[in-house]
Amino acid sequence: MSDHTEAVRARAKQLLESGEVKRVIGHARGTTPYRSAPHFATTAEQVDDLIHDVTCASNLAVYVAKPTEPVAVIAKGCDARSLVTIINEGQAVRGTVRIIGVSCEGKLDEGRLLRQLDFAPRQVKSVREEGDEVVVEGPAGDVRLPRDSVVMVNCTYCRARTPAVADEQLGEPVPPRDEADTYPDLGGLDAMTEAGRAEFWHAQFEKCIRCYACRNACPSCFCPECFVDEYHPQWALHGGGQFRGNWMWNVGRAQHLAGRCSACGSCQRGCPVDIPLMLLNRWMERATHEAFDHLAGMSEQQKQLAALFRKSEAKSHE
Amino acid sequence: MAEQQSVEAPAEAPAPASEWRPTLLAYLCNWCSYAGANLAGASRMPYDASIRVIRVPCSGRVDPLMIYKAFERGADGVLVGGCHLGDCHYAEGNYACQGRMALVKAMLAAAGIDEKRFRLEWISASEGSIFQAVVNEMSEQLRELGPFGLE
Numbered sequence: 447m448s449d450h451t452e453a454v455r456a457r458a459k460q461l462l463e464s465g466e467v468k469r470v471i472g473h474a475r476g477t478t479p480y481r482s483a484p485h486f487a488t489t490a491e492q493v494d495d496l497i498h499d500v501t502c503a504s505n506l507a508v509y510v511a512k513p514t515e516p517v518a519v520i521a522k523g524c525d526a527r528s529l530v531t532i533i534n535e536g537q538a539v540r541g542t543v544r545i546i547g548v549s550c551e552g553k554l555d556e557g558r559l560l561r562q563l564d565f566a567p568r569q570v571k572s573v574r575e576e577g578d579e580v581v582v583e584g585p586a587g588d589v590r591l592p593r594d595s596v597v598m599v600n601c602t603y604c605r606a607r608t609p610a611v612a613d614e615q616l617g618e619p620v621p622p623r624d625e626a627d628t629y630p631d632l633g634g635l636d637a638m639t640e641a642g643r644a645e646f647w648h649a650q651f652e653k654c655i656r657c658y659a660c661r662n663a664c665p666s667c668f669c670p671e672c673f674v675d676e677y678h679p680q681w682a683l684h685g686g687g688q689f690r691g692n693w694m695w696n697v698g699r700a701q702h703l704a705g706r707c708s709a710c711g712s713c714q715r716g717c718p719v720d721i722p723l724m725l726l727n728r729w730m731e732r733a734t735h736e737a738f739d740h741l742a743g744m745s746e747q748q749k750q751l752a753a754l755f756r757k758s759e760a761k762s763h764e
Numbered sequence: 765m766a767e768q769q770s771v772e773a774p775a776e777a778p779a780p781a782s783e784w785r786p787t788l789l790a791y792l793c794n795w796c797s798y799a800g801a802n803l804a805g806a807s808r809m810p811y812d813a814s815i816r817v818i819r820v821p822c823s824g825r826v827d828p829l830m831i832y833k834a835f836e837r838g839a840d841g842v843l844v845g846g847c848h849l850g851d852c853h854y855a856e857g858n859y860a861c862q863g864r865m866a867l868v869k870a871m872l873a874a875a876g877i878d879e880k881r882f883r884l885e886w887i888s889a890s891e892g893s894i895f896q897a898v899v900n901e902m903s904e905q906l907r908e909l910g911p912f913g914l915e
Contacts, residue, residue: 635874643876673829681829682836690914694829694836697875701828704867726874733870738863755863757856 449575450498450548453616454520457546458493461518467544471509472520473502480554480573480582484509496520500575503553503598505710507665510538518544522553523606527708527743528665530611534743534750535706537668547612549620552597552604554580555715559596563589600711600724603630610744629732635725647693653719654692656685660699660713660723666706673698700726705734705751706742786840786906788815788899791830793823795853796888797845803892811896812903815843823847823884824857828868831882840912841881841902845895848886858886880905881912 458470474485474495482501486509487493498520506519507528521529526545533540560567563582571583580596582589594602605626608619635643658674661667674682674695681698683691700723707727714723734740738754753759792798798819804811816839820826823846834842844865846858865884872882883902887895 638876640873640876640878643874645876647875679833681833690836693875693914694832697832697871698829700874701832701867701871704871726871729874730867730870733867737866737870752860752863755860757859 449500450616451496454498454546454548455493455496457614457616458487458496458518458520459490461544462487462490462493466516467518468515469513469517470496470520470546471506471517472496473498473504473506476501478567479570480556480559480567498548499573500552500580500593500597501554501573503555503711503715505663505665505708505712507532507708508663508712510543510665511668513538513542516542516544518546521545521547521609521612522550522710523547523604523609524708524710525665526609526611527606528710530743530746530748531706531708532665532668534746534748540746545609545612545614547609547615549608549615549617550601550604551575551607551620552593552601554596555598557720558598559591562591562596598711598715599631600709600714600728603628604709605741606708606744611746627735629728631725631728632732635729647696648689650721651692651696652689654696654721655687655719656692656695657718659716659718663712663716664703665708665710665712666703667699673702696721696723696726699723700730703727704730705738705740707731708743784907784911786814786903786911787838788812788841788843788903788906789834789839790815790817790843790845790899791820791823791826792817792843792845792887793825793847793853793858794819794821796847796851797823797885797895799889800845800887800891800895803889804895805892807892809892809896811899814840814903814906815899822852822854822857823861824852824854824859826861826864828864828871831868832871835877835881835912836914838913840909841883841906843882843898843902844884845887845898846884848888851888877912878909880909 461467470487472485473482475497476483480501485495487496505528506525526547529545565584569585574581578593579590580593603623603625605622607622682694711724734751740751740754792801823844826844831842846861849858852858885898
């Protein structure tokens with residue numbers, strides 16, 4: 447069970463009333479019962495719109511950009527990992543960000559859910575969690591689906607179901623998934639030949655329309671000017687539909703997220719053409735994990751990945 | 765420099781137009797590898813003419829994007845040359861390079877680019893013969909692999 451709505455509201459109200467924080471960043475119900483939208487509560491009335499249930503998938507760290515007033519963030523494990531990463535990179539002062547950790551057993555993937563329903567999405571009346579199942583209330587009563595079949599794939603190998611770093615914790619802690627260190631999602635890529643991988647990514651990157659939704663959804667993509675927007679040098683040819691430019695963008699993006707990605711899956715969820723971006727991110731996570739014993743945002747004392755390249759830290763990486 | 769001929773070897777007949785020659789892009793650090801290449805040239809050591817050298821102040825200057833861009837622009841292979849560990853003119857630029865290039869290798873593997881198309885080598889200013897050997901060996905491997913194209 448990861449419906450923490452009541453606990454979140456109560457705590458948010460306390461924090462706002464005591465003046466400890468000026469704003470609570472959380473989720474509210476979205477445009478449909480299976481969606482949530484980011485919500486910024488600054489008053490007691492606005493607190494009543496806060497929710498935290500199985501639909502609260504988006505990474506809220508993306509809304510924490512150099513806050514001048516103290517804010518609280520309702521953070522799942524992945525949100526907390528992202529917060530730690532961007533604080534470590536100077537995007538926020540630790541003292542201005544209060545991390546309200548919530549335990550999480552996976553958040554809905556809209557596509558995976560809707561594909562399993564034999565009625566129209568608009569006929570969904572409500573979505574809730576019961577035990578290890580997600581219950582969808584439809585026109586002909588409840589439909590029960592195993593949780594792992596409807597949550598985001600990255601949730602099924604999550605290593606941060608309870609935030610590793612938080613100021614306080616709502617809900618009972620949940621241990622990491624057993625699959626966290628085995629990278630089961632990379633099995634498909636691992637099994638391919640090199641030519642097969644090149645072909646696979648060719649088919650994927652060819653679809654890219656370069657809308658940069660992946661960049662916008664990502665808390666770690668905070669550069670004022672992204673490499674892809676530079677004209678001199680022009681790293682990636684502009685405009686969608688050009689495979690070479692798309693390849694540069696997607697490869698460069700994953701490179702820049704190496705050692706910084708919290709595996710929240712926001713980029714992939716935002717992608718309108720369903721490019722499996724998490725495969726590249728996770729591939730790099732495995733590489734940095736193995737070579738540098740580095741996992742983004744799992745500890746506040748952790749150095750940034752690039753700092754581990756220094757002489758004093760170096761092992762041989764041949 | 766790249767077109768040096770050996771004094772011993774007679775000038776070869778120009779290659780027929782059908783014979784494909786790979787493009788090997790090399791980022792060489794100013795203090796060691798570039799000087800090593802210079803030594804190879806000054807010593808009249810013949811090495812494969814497929815290499816195109818870009819001199820960089822330090823191997824730590826080489827941004828991973830510069831590797832990807834080279835492949836995107838049609839290079840068949842990329843070589844990064846720096847000072848031996850401990851010999852960096854800027855103390856630890858080559859350590860930074862080593863870490864970054866470990867990530868590049870992982871990324872190229874994910875993208876399905878043969879590992880032989882990318883090499884990181886430490887070549888000192890006195891190692892003209894090692895420069896020669898590396899360039900010749902890598903060019904030969906690229907010939908075997910054939911053209912790389914992202915189209």
